[in-house]
Amino acid sequence: MTWVPGAAGTPYGAHNLPYGVFRHDGDQRRIGVRIGDSLLDLDGAEAAGLVLAGGALRAPTLNPFLALGRPQWNAVRTRLTELLTDQAHRAAVEPLLLPLADVELVLPFEVGDYVDFYSSEEHASNVGRIFRPDEAPLLPNWKHLPIGYHGRGGTVVVSGTPVIRPSGQRATPDGPVFGPSTRLDIEAEVGFVVGVPSEQGAPVPVDRFADHVFGVVLVNDWSARDLQAWEYRPLGPFLAKSFATSVSPWVVPLDALADAWVPAPEQDPPVLPYLRDIPHLGLDLRLEVDWNGTVVSRPPFAGMYWTPPQQLAHLTVNGASVRTGDLFASGTVSGPARAQTGSFLELTWGGAEAVALDDGTKRTFLEDGDTVTITATAPGPDGVTVGLGTVRGTIFPTGAPHR
Amino acid sequence: MTWVPGAAGTPYGAHNLPYGVFRHDGDQRRIGVRIGDSLLDLDGAEAAGLVLAGGALRAPTLNPFLALGRPQWNAVRTRLTELLTDQAHRAAVEPLLLPLADVELVLPFEVGDYVDFYSSEEHASNVGRIFRPDEAPLLPNWKHLPIGYHGRGGTVVVSGTPVIRPSGQRATPDGPVFGPSTRLDIEAEVGFVVGVPSEQGAPVPVDRFADHVFGVVLVNDWSARDLQAWEYRPLGPFLAKSFATSVSPWVVPLDALADAWVPAPEQDPPVLPYLRDIPHLGLDLRLEVDWNGTVVSRPPFAGMYWTPPQQLAHLTVNGASVRTGDLFASGTVSGPARAQTGSFLELTWGGAEAVALDDGTKRTFLEDGDTVTITATAPGPDGVTVGLGTVRGTIFPTGAPHR
Known part of the structure; x- marks a missing residue:
């Protein structure tokens, strides 16, 4: 149990230890690890010789640490657990703790390629029903491969970064017009952060997932549905998604989620051999979507049809390599109930059924000034939960002063 | 006129001066500029004080130099022209020249986001006719916006990097099967390299193109048509493209192409205001596609419907930012004649009409061992041409030892 006051038993106890990057008093970016409502300055800790990672913890991004690989990740985690649980280290470590309230959290890693999957059967079926009402809700390929595409x-x-409403073209009966999106939406997702790169021409099999993937972030893949509907044929979404994708500031190590693996939904028809993961497990992450203070949805990640190891195996089976800092996201997480959907497109059924918020207002899509906050927890050891942090964004009008 | 022996009057005279990155005798990566069949070592030149760029020419990639911006690009270009044309500098500069035959050319810049457009009306129409024979060849959105998507x-x-044949899923009447692609293709394209970044939320208007874009490379966007046909609905191409995209080693500065701007095809219907570029100009780049020693196609870039400034304006109009090292490619360059098409899909009309090579063999799609070489020239000053280098790749079987 951690000696850090107030941290034991919380979702950010010593069983979690997510990594982030912060600034304090306008200083340089430094790596930290969260414990309770504090952060341990790992730049300071490595400088003091309290933890050793060949200098990787003294970088301004997590990338050098992510590149080290699982044996080193484990060694650092073991050491941090010692430092934060053994009273013998308290005197040395406590001066390196900072209250979270005193720091600015920044993007924790430099993002390489960003891939977005589409792995919830409920989400894909809902979108099919809304956009292609005359066809079968799932396209013929959907149960054979984890559909995905590259984002920006x-x-x-x-x-926390302001999200400026994107402008673009949308279709009208009189032809396309240009202007601010009128159907701005969220996509509540889970993202996987690649640590160890792979070589071009060498696929990563399903059973090597944990050799390459370091951890997990929450993702809000903001989406302009009106732009998307007009632009997406035949090459897929482009400007409808590329204006902003928000991620949570804490990368939760896979190690912290060891108790969260659960059987994934059975796959029928059977998948091709390169996608067979035995045991076939997903992660029991429980998401919560808050719109201006009202929890409007609780998407269950455990129900995703395609698992993260299958996604990585598919992504690389053609010989594509992954780099340190690559991010692949699950696609919108939606469960079978309306109040489990991860997009407002689904929650309001294409904008046809407004949702009532606790402040007395109603919403279909996002209005300027709206704030969406996505959080998640997972089961941890000994009945505690693991917190996955928060991804929050507020919508600013088109043309608002940018960052 | 350059004093470098044999260089004057060639496509790589002092009017061109493309930048690349090389290794010599297994040394560190260094920046060089091509002149004739030689390369001037710019790392050595900046170290010797012959040219000054704040150390940017001493980096192992072009990125720091690309980030400097047009005034600095111009100053360096002016200085290099002096060094390579004024006999007074010959004694100091000549020791820094290396024969191209003695160096290994590497990827000249670290690639950020890679976007691929679809801007040839002939290519898009041909693909429509082949893949969707019962519909109008162009989709309704095509003439309103430059369709594009993110690649890897x-x-x-x-x-020169070996291209390993990708494996993946393709549809058969009995369901999908997994294996090496049987319809491996090329896409002959022109790529634009971003130097100066833009801010999120701040679109880059059509008339600011030259403030952000440094120069041009040739691109071969290798494509597995069988994988693509099965996977691309509804989110676009993914594994069919992500295994490899080859680029030429020389980044030709926009300045070297000043004489190559020509009126672009008239756009009807008129485009929305953010896409109006006045004057509406494209680049007269003349591509040549060689398949195992036979020139099979001469795609004309001047006929592209959407111009590079329109592509950049569209890419950023939603507030998406660009970073130093971002690459956006034109999409397959195809002219109206069969022997002007930039993909073998079009050249062989979906594989139905084999092409005869000079070695007596016939081809539809790529076979293992095949080599494709794409070159291009542009009109330069005083009747000389500007060479855009070469992008070459040889196909290796799936499972071949990778790099």
């Missing part, structure tokens, strides 16, 4: 790595931003 | 930045490789 350069516009991934940390939680 | 991490698998962009330099010319």
Whole structure:
């Protein structure tokens, strides 16, 4: 149990230890690890010789640490657990703790390629019903491979970054018009952060997932549905998504989620051999979507049809390599109930059924000034939960002063 | 006129001066500029004080130099022109020249986001006719916006890198099967390299193109048509493209192409205001596609419907930012004649009409061992041409030892 006051038994006890990057008093970016409502300055800790990672913890991003690989990740985690649980280290470590309230959390890693999957059967079926009402809700390929596409790595931003309403073209009966999106939406997702790169031409099999993936962030893949509907044929979404993708500031190590693996939904028809993961497990992450103070949805990640190891195996089976800092997200997480859907497109059924918020207002899509906050927890050891942090964004009008 | 022996009057005279990154005798990566069949070592030149760029020319990639911006790009270009044309500098500069035959050219810049457009009306129409024979060849959105999507930045490789045939799923009447692609294709394209970044939320208007874009590379966007046909609905191409994208090793500065701007095809219907570029100009780049020693196609870039400034304006109009090292490619360059098409899909009309090569063999799609070489020239000053280098790749079987 951690000696850090108030941390034991919380979702950010010594069983979690997520990594982030922070600034304090306008200083340089430094790596930290969260414990309770504090942060341990790992730059300071490595400088003091309290933990050793060949200098990787003294970088301004997590990338050098992510590149080290699982044996080193484990060694650092073991050491941090010692430092934060053994009273013998308290005198040396306590001066390196900072209250979270005193720091600014920044994007924790430099993003390489960003891939977005589409792995919730409920979400894909709902979108099919809304956009292609005359066809079968799932396209013929959907149960054979985890559909995915590349998003824009350069516009991934940390939680709290203002989201400026995108402008673009949308279709009208009189032809396309240009202007601010009128159907701005969220996508509540879970993202996986690649640590160890792979080589071009060498696929990563399903059973090597944990050799390459370091951990997990929450993702809000903001989406302009009106832009998307007009632009997406035949090459997929582009400007409808590329203006901003928000991620939570804490990368939760896979190690912290060891108790969260649960059987994933049975796959029928059977998948091709390169996608067979035995045991076939997903992660029991429980998301919560808050819109201006009202919890409007609780998407269950455990029900995702395609698992993270299957996604990585598919992504690389053609010989594509992964790099340190690559991010692949699950796609919108939606459960079978309306109040389990991870997009407002589904929650309001294409905008047809407004949702009532606790402040007395109603919403279909996002209005300027709206704030969306996505959080998640997972089961941890001994009945505690593991917190996955928060990804929050507030909508600013088109043309608002940018950052 | 340059004093470098044999360089004057060639496509790589002092009017061109493309930048690349090389290794010599297994040394560190260094920046060089091509002149004739030689390369001037710019790391050595900046170290010797012959040219000054704040150390940016001493980096192992072009990125720091690309980030400097047009005034600095111009100053360096002016200085290099002096050094390579004024006999007074010959004694100091000549020791820094290396024969191209003695160096290994590597990827010249670290690629950020890679976007691929779809801007040839002939290509888009041909693909429509082949894949959707019962519909109008162009989709309704095509003439209103430059259709594009994100590709994989991490698998962009330099010319000469082996291309390993990708495996993946393809549809058969009995369901999908997994195996090496049977319809491996090329896409002959022109790529634009971003130097100066833009801010999120701040679109780059059409008339600011030259403030952000440094120069041009040739691109071969290798494509597995069988994988693509099965996977692309509804989110676009993914594994069919992500295994490899080859680029030429020389980044030709926009300044070297000043004489190559020509009126672009008239756009009807008129485009929305944010896409109006006045004058509406494209680049007269003349591509040549060689398949195992036979020139099979001469795609004309001047006929592209959407111009590079329109592409950049569209890419950023939603507030998406660009980073130093971002690459956006034109999409397959195809002219109206069959022997002007930039993909083998079009050249062989979906594989139905084999092409005869000079070695007596016939081809529809790529076979293992095949080599494709794309080159291009542009009109330069005083009747000389500007060479855009070469992008070459040879196909290796699936499972071949990777790099």
